[in-house]
Amino acid sequence: MSASRTRDERGASLILAVAFMVIVGAISASLFSMITSSVNDRTILDGVRNREYAADAGVEFAIAQVRSLPAPGDTPCGGPYLRSAVDGVAIRVECSNDFAVTRSGFQQFNVVFTACAQSGNTACGDATTPVIVRAEINYQRAATQPATRTYVQSWSVNG
Secondary structure: OOOOOOOOOOOHHHHHHHHHHHHHHHHHHHHHHHHHHHHHHHHHHHHHHHHHHHHHHHHHHHHHHHHHHOOOOOOOOOOEEEEEEEEEEEEEEEEOOOOOOOOOOOOEOOEEEEEEOOOOOOOOOOOOOOOOEEEEEEOOOOOOOOEEEEEEEEEEOOO
């Protein structure tokens, strides 16, 4: 036996190369998973945003239609108001009068609007067509005259 034995290191570089490939592969796989998840979340958020914007546009349209009525707030508010697709979403807006007299005798000509995605002739608020936007609007007017001013009492969005 020889006193000076040389070590054979030829397999060490193969082990290092395989370890490096495993680490890079694991990092790449987790990064790809994160990117895919982010893209899917973005698509969902875009859909929610489009529904909300379309519902806002539908309610604004209905507010303008009711404002032009001879006596908004105590005559039937009309509707439902159907809007063709805005941001890829067709909207149905329903309204109901909420006439009230305050303690001081001031008359409030309020109209409540609810907007949902159109689903045939289905009313807003049931299981298949949840309300996206609900707004209570006060129309200021004199006697049976058209509205002179419009005030937003409340505006809520249900994503």
